[in-house]
Amino acid sequence: QNEIYSAGIHGRTPSVPTDFATLERRARARMSRRGWAYVAGGAGEGRTMAANREALDRWAIVPRMLRDTSDRDLATDLFGQTLPAPILFSPVGAGALAHDRADVHIGHAAAELGLPYIFSNQGCAPMEDVAAEMESVRPGAPRWFQLYWSTDDRLVRSLVSRAEAMGAAAIVVTLDTTMLGWRPQDLNLGSLPFARAEGIDQYTSDPTFWEIVAERLKGATKEKPEISIGAIKTLLSIARNVPGELRRNLTAPEPRAAVETFLDIYSRPSLNWDDLAVLRELTDLPIVLKGVLHPDDALEAVERGVDGIIVSNHGGRQVDGSISSTDALVDVVDAVSGRLKILVDSGFYTGSDVFKALALGADAVCIGRPHMYGLALNGADGARDAVANIVAELDLTLGLSGQSDVRTLTRSALKRL
Numbered sequence: 001q002n003e004i005y006s007a008g009i010h011g012r013t014p015s016v017p018t019d020f021a022t023l024e025r026r027a028r029a030r031m032s033r034r035g036w037a038y039v040a041g042g043a044g045e046g047r048t049m050a051a052n053r054e055a056l057d058r059w060a061i062v063p064r065m066l067r068d069t070s071d072r073d074l075a076t077d078l079f080g081q082t083l084p085a086p087i088l089f090s091p092v093g094a095g096a097l098a099h100d101r102a103d104v105h106i107g108h109a110a111a112e113l114g115l116p117y118i119f120s121n122q123g124c125a126p127m128e129d130v131a132a133e134m135e136s137v138r139p140g141a142p143r144w145f146q147l148y149w150s151t152d153d154r155l156v157r158s159l160v161s162r163a164e165a166m167g168a169a170a171i172v173v174t175l176d177t178t179m180l181g182w183r184p185q186d187l188n189l190g191s192l193p194f195a196r197a198e199g200i201d202q203y204t205s206d207p208t209f210w211e212i213v214a215e216r217l218k219g220a221t222k223e224k225p226e227i228s229i230g231a232i233k234t235l236l237s238i239a240r241n242v243p244g245e246l247r248r249n250l251t252a253p254e255p256r257a258a259v260e261t262f263l264d265i266y267s268r269p270s271l272n273w274d275d276l277a278v279l280r281e282l283t284d285l286p287i288v289l290k291g292v293l294h295p296d297d298a299l300e301a302v303e304r305g306v307d308g309i310i311v312s313n314h315g316g317r318q319v320d321g322s323i324s325s326t327d328a329l330v331d332v333v334d335a336v337s338g339r340l341k342i343l344v345d346s347g348f349y350t351g352s353d354v355f356k357a358l359a360l361g362a363d364a365v366c367i368g369r370p371h372m373y374g375l376a377l378n379g380a381d382g383a384r385d386a387v388a389n390i391v392a393e394l395d396l397t398l399g400l401s402g403q404s405d406v407r408t409l410t411r412s413a414l415k416r417l
């Protein structure tokens with residue numbers, strides 16, 4: 001991190017802008033209209049995204065002086081791994097909207113920093129490819145896998161066993177996207193199906209997925225609702241990877257059944273707490289629930305023996321007008337009082353933001369859009385530097401606030417305004 005800081009003060013131009021506003025603006029200029037809408041957009045009128053920012057601004061850092069902060073420690077322990085900083089790369093699906101084979105480049109970036117990358121279930125590259133890339137950069141580079149719970153448990157089993165085989169250190173189950181939120185920016189452009197088509201390689205690289213598709217196509221006789229051109233594009237993307245036998249079915253005159261089959265398979269709106277027991281049976285890996293906002297859900301997670309949660313409103317992309325990640329974090333930390341690991345994401349874009357999350361009681365912070373923007377601007381180097389800048393600013397904020405260790409930060413470092 002110090003390298004980036006000294007590069008800055010010595011007048012060299014960093015590979016991506018060092019502030020979020022400029023990073024976002026430059027990325028926008030580089031991305032397609034549809035790609036930008038999908039990545040930057042939020043749910044509804046954007047109230048949750050705004051709330052994420054406002055809630056962070058309601059907490060002020062109160063620096064302490066004369067405390068010798070020359071020796072600072074950002075290292076954090078998470079599920080038996082020691083990370084160089086309490087920061088992870090959030091899972092982002094449909095990354096090809098920002099860069100070809102995005103996940104491979106983001107994996108490369110995360111491995112360079114030694115920070116975990118949570119592979120998305122909606123990745124545009126198979127997890128094995130991303131893991132191989134990370135291994136080539138740093139053997140043992142930490143990686144997690146994020147699961148959308150399919151309507152078919154066979155796919156869940158297959159994805160989890162692939163995740164174990166490729167070296168995942170934890171399984172993240174995303175709870176808040178059993179259906180896609182109301183996203184006007186994509187809806188107005190009619191581009192959601194196009195966006196979804198950029199995030200299906202994780203599925204199409206899975207033989208079990210194709211078994212399920214084949215089964216469901218055979219049974220698809222009932223009347224189906226209208227589909228859009230975009231849905232057909234989704235289908236064609238699926239068809240690129242399809243085994244020969246199935247290709248004939250998929251390119252048959254009635255493609256809508258296949259598209260809807262994909263949408264039907266990927267996520268289960270009926271998911272409930274009891275389903276999680278299935279996962280506990282399947283794997284010994286730590287289980288982390290993403291999208292917890294209510295303290296009672298956090299308590300239920302404790303009861304059910306879950307290992308960690310990510311307090312998250314999905315970057316403000318799911319429920320418009322929902323509680324901010326920071327307000328939810330405070331309630332969840334108080335309810336759980338150390339009984340499981342608490343991560344947080346949604347709107348943490350600077351070192352100062354991360355400092356506040358840690359002081360409020362988070363064990364680590366996940367970063368979403370910044371690494372996507374860095375990727376759009378400058379590939380793997382851009383994704384790396386977008387996050388490295390946050391780490392560097394965290395280090396400085398720590399020292400300048402009279403703190404030396406992220407693990408001992410408490411709310412006494414903050415004042416609520």
Ligand code: FNR
Pocket residue numbers: 038039040090091092093094120121122123146174290312313314315316345346347348366367368369370372
């Ligand atoms: C996401 N997010 C997400 N989450 C998840 O569990 N699986 C996924 O496939 C995706 N896909 C995805 C795509 C894009 C383009 C974005 C912006 C986000 C949500 C993500 O993991 C994270 O919760 C938020 O991005 C965090 O908010 P910030 O940092 O983007 O404000």
